[in-house]
Amino acid sequence: MTDRTNNFPPLPKFLRIKPCFYQNFDEEIPQPHRQLVRRVYNLWMLYSMTLCVNVVGCIAWWAGGGNATNFGFSLLWLLIFSPCSYTCWFRPLYKAFRADSSFNFMAFFFIFFLQCVLAFIQSLGISGWGVCGWIATVIFFGTDVVAAIFMLICTLLFTVNALLMAFVLIKVHRLYRGGGGSFQRAQEEWTTGAWKNPTVREAGFNAISETGPSLPQYPAAVPNYPESGPW
Numbered sequence: 164m165t166d167r168t169n170n171f172p173p174l175p176k177f178l179r180i181k182p183c184f185y186q187n188f189d190e191e192i193p194q195p196h197r198q199l200v201r202r203v204y205n206l207w208m209l210y211s212m213t214l215c216v217n218v219v220g221c222i223a224w225w226a227g228g229g230n231a232t233n234f235g236f237s238l239l240w241l242l243i244f245s246p247c248s249y250t251c252w253f254r255p256l257y258k259a260f261r262a263d264s265s266f267n268f269m270a271f272f273f274i275f276f277l278q279c280v281l282a283f284i285q286s287l288g289i290s291g292w293g294v295c296g297w298i299a300t301v302i303f304f305g306t307d308v309v310a311a312i313f314m315l316i317c318t319l320l321f322t323v324n325a326l327l328m329a330f331v332l333i334k335v336h337r338l339y340r341g342g343g344g345s346f347q348r349a350q351e352e353w354t355t356g357a358w359k360n361p362t363v364r365e366a367g368f369n370a371i372s373e374t375g376p377s378l379p380q381y382p383a384a385v386p387n388y389p390e391s392g393p394w
Contacts, residue, residue, distance in 0.1 A: 184254065191261045199334070200260055206327055207253045210282070213320040214241040217285075220295035220317035224303065227310030236293020244281075252278055256335065268339050275332055282325035288318060296321060 169182040192200050214237075221229075221237040252275040259267035288296015295314035304311040 186257070192257070193260065196260045196338075199338075200257060203256055203331055203335075204253060206324075206331060207249055209320075209327075210248060210324050211241075211245040213317065213324055214245055216320055217241070217293075217295055217317045220314045221293060223310040223313035224295060224299070227303065227307030229303070229310075230291065232291055233293045236291075238293075240293055248278060268335075272332070272336060275328065279325065279328045279332055282321060282328050286318065286321040286325050288314075288321075294321065 167185045167187075169185050171182050171184045171186040174180060174182055188197050188201055188204075218234070218237045218241055221234040225231050225234045252271055255267040255271040255274065258264055259271060284292075285294040286296050288294055288299035290299050290302075295317040297318055300311055300314040300318045303314060
C-alpha cells in the first residue's frame with residue numbers, strides 16, 4: 164500500500180513492457196464520486212471498443228467495394244485514439260477527483276470537449292476519413308446491404324458515444340461549478356506549480372492509517388462538491 168505499483172494497463176508478467184499508471188478507484192477516489200469516475204472509465208472502454216468495431220466495419224466497407232483508405236485510417240485511429248483518450252481526458256478527470264485539482268478539471272473540460280466534437284464527426288461518417296458513420300452507411304445501403312449492416316452497427320456505437328460524452332461533459336461541469344470550482348483556481352494552481360507538486364497531489368487522499376487502509380480524504384481547503392447521483 165505504501166509503495167503503489169503501477170497496475171494499468173494490465174499486461175502479462177512475461178512482457179518486458181510494464182504498466183504505466185496506478186489506478187484504484189476504491190483507494191483514491193472519494194466515495195461520493197467513485198461511481199461517476201468508474202462510469203467515465205467504462206465510457207472510455209466503450210469508445211475503444213467502438214474503434215475496434217469500426218475496423219471491422221471498414222473491412223466490410225472495403226469488401227463491399229469501398230476504398231481501402233478507410234480501412235487504413237481505421238487502424239490508425241484505433242492505435243492513436245484508444246491510448247490517447249485514456250491519457251488525455253480520463254486520467255485528468257481521475258486525478259481531478261483524486262486530489263481536487265482544478266488544473267486537471269480544466270484540462271479534462273478542454274480535451275473532452277474536443278473529444279465530443281470528434282465523436283460527433285465520426286458519427287457522421289465522412290468518406291475517406293476511416294470511420295463508418297451515417298452518411299457513408301446510408302449511401303452504401305444501395306451498394307451492398309450486408310456490408311452496410313456491419314457499418315450501421317459501428318454508426319450506432321459512434322452515435323451512442325457522442326451522446327454519452329456530451330452528457331458526461333455537462334454533468335462534470337455542473338458538479339465542478341456546484342462545488343465552487345473556477346478557472347481562477349486553475350490559474351492559481353498553474354502559477355504556484357501546485358498541479359505538478361507530488362506533495363500537493365498526494366494531499367488529496369490518505370491511503371494508509373494506523374488501523375490500515377482508509378478512504379481518500381480531501382484536504383481542508385477543498386470545496387464540498389455535490390454528490391454525483393445516478394445517471
